[in-house]
Amino acid sequence: MPFKMPSLTVLLAAPLALGPLSPALAADETPATPGGQEALAVLTEAVAVPTVEGRGQVPVLADKLARRLIAAGFAPSDVQFTPVGETGYLIARYPGRDRKALPTLVIAHMDVVEAKPADWERDPFTPVIEDGYLFGRGALDNKGDLAMVMAAVMGLHRAGWVPAHDLILAFSGDEETQMATTAAMAKALGKADLVLNADAGAGTLDASGKPFVYEVQAGEKTYGDYTLTISDPGGHSSRPGKTNAIAAMSAAMEKIWAYHFPVQVSPLTKAYLEGSAASAPAEVAGAMRALAANPTDAEAAATLSARPEYVGVIRTTCVPTMIAGGHAPNALPQSVSANVNCRIFPGTSRAAVLDRLTKVVDNPAIHIAFTENGTLESIESPLRKDVLHAVEIAVHQRSPGLTIVPGMSAGATDSMHFRSRGIPAFGISATYMRAQDEFAHGLNERLPLATLDPGVKQWQTVLTTLLK
Ligand SMILES: [Zn+2]
Incomplete structure (x- = not known):
């Protein structure tokens, strides 16, 4: 059962103080709009709560977000936090x-x-x-x-929309x-x-900071790890026999590395290839158009496959990523295991990939198994006209004429x-940044402040256009 945060009602009595922004802001760095300023206040507060797995801090952040929503006019009964272990999920309903x-x-x-x-x-948890x-x-x-x-929706709520x-x-x-919170949340919300x-x-x-392309994510590849294992009687290395586990696994890895899964073009990736060709380097633009028109064009596929940034768009990829084996310098190896990481094209099953890897390796002594990791086989969302229309209005208001392409991550x-x-999902982040500023998951992760003012506006325009 969803648990309503007890502190929320207490808060209602107290006026909400957004508080001073902790980092010192130069005048030209301050967002210009109330929406941008509120987004910065929320962001600053959120980064200071270390919501890393195992630290029990997600409920703390959820409580801060819930307080802000209620202060902006959300009914306390419409804002609910549901704990899941040490973490949990927050649902806030804006009645239509x-x-x-x-x-x-x-x-x-x-x-x-x-x-x-x-x-x-x-310090990663002190916003600077x-x-x-x-x-x-x-x-x-x-x-x-x-x-x-948060800032977009609170602004709309205060304005009476x-x-x-x-x-x-x-x-x-x-x-x-x-x-686990996502799975529980999706189940609790049901149809949408x-x-x-x-x-x-x-x-x-x-590189100069000018908008170049906007991508709407409408599909994603399925993440899959496969474990390959082989065992062998082993023995003294001075008396090698017919088999060697390391040599056999090496041969298997070599075959997987050399193998190319068949080229696939879906309605989503066709739209991506067509849309991206306009802004792609000349040598790949032709290949993109050719492959979109004819998925069996081997030359176009080869051109795109040669580039790491495009190879994943046109096929399932599987690569060896880890290997371990042997137990002594002077002994024949008794066991070797390896990990092959796959990014599976939407609509292709994990079992089909397992089957293909087994055929490619072609060695019954090597056992191959999918490593369960909680991911689901993914399908792409059919491109929805109303969503693309709302995104187009919002993006072009921010950046007239910018190329918009649907894509797959x-x-x-x-x-x-x-x-x-079966619920269509579209990734429409309002962050615009240069490729060289992208440090998600890495050191010195950062957000360009210039994205806040137009970003809040973009979210508001998308929502008010879609739900007008
Ligand atoms: Zn993320």
Whole structure:
């Protein structure tokens, strides 16, 4: 049963103080709009709560977010936190005019990847503003967009806007690890018309800071690890026999490395290839158009496969990533195991990939098994005209004429738990940044402050257009 935070009612009596922003802000770095300023306040507060797995801090952050929503006018009974182990998820319902219609969900995650302070130049959990960026773990993934969504929705609520149907903010608490909160949240929410994910999609700026392309994420590959094992009687290394476990595994790895899964083009990746060709380097633009027109064009596939940034778009990929074996320098190895990491094209089953790897390896002495990791097989969301239309209006208001392409990401997000339930999900983050500023999961993660003002506005325009 959802548990309502007891502290919320207490808070209602007290006026909400947004508090001074802890980092010192240069005048030209301060967001210009009330929405941008509120987003920065939420972000600063959120980065300071270390919502890393195992630290029990997600409920603390959820409580802070819930207080803000209630202060902005949300009914306390519409804001509920549900604990799941040491973490949990937050659901806030924004009632619409038609209460019976299926709701629109806006999802984001409150948890962050671990960060070791010793490795960072600045403390990862002390928000620091420098050179137009806010530094800190989660500044980008995903507290930046979470803060923009919060500011956008609170601003609309204060202004008295009422959506056509219910709008639900649904924030998970272990997206980076188990996704148990996502699974529980998706189950608890049940049917929905649509999911808008703040943790995928985004705008890319070129090196000079000019918007270059905006991507709407409508699908993602399935993450899959396969473990290969072989055992052998072994023996003294001075008396080698016919078999050797290391040699056999090496041969298997070599075959997997050399193997290319068949090229696949789906409605989503076809739209991606067509849309991306306009802004791609000349040598690949032709290949993109050719492959979109004819998925059996081997030359076009070879051109794209030669580039790491595109190879994953056109096929399932599997690569050896770990190997271990042998027990002494002077003994024949008794066992060897290896890990092969696959990014599986949407619509292809994990079992089909296992079958293919088995055929490629072609050695019955090697056992291959899928490693369960909680991910679900993914399907892509059919591109929805109303969503693309709302995104186009919002993106072009921010950046007239910017190319918008639907895309597929290489890794899993919370969207997979909704897509697997048949709910279309679209990643439409309002963060625009340069490729070289992207440090999600890494050291010195940061968010460009310049994205806050237009980002809040972008979320508001998407929501008011879709739910007008
Ligand atoms: Zn994320």
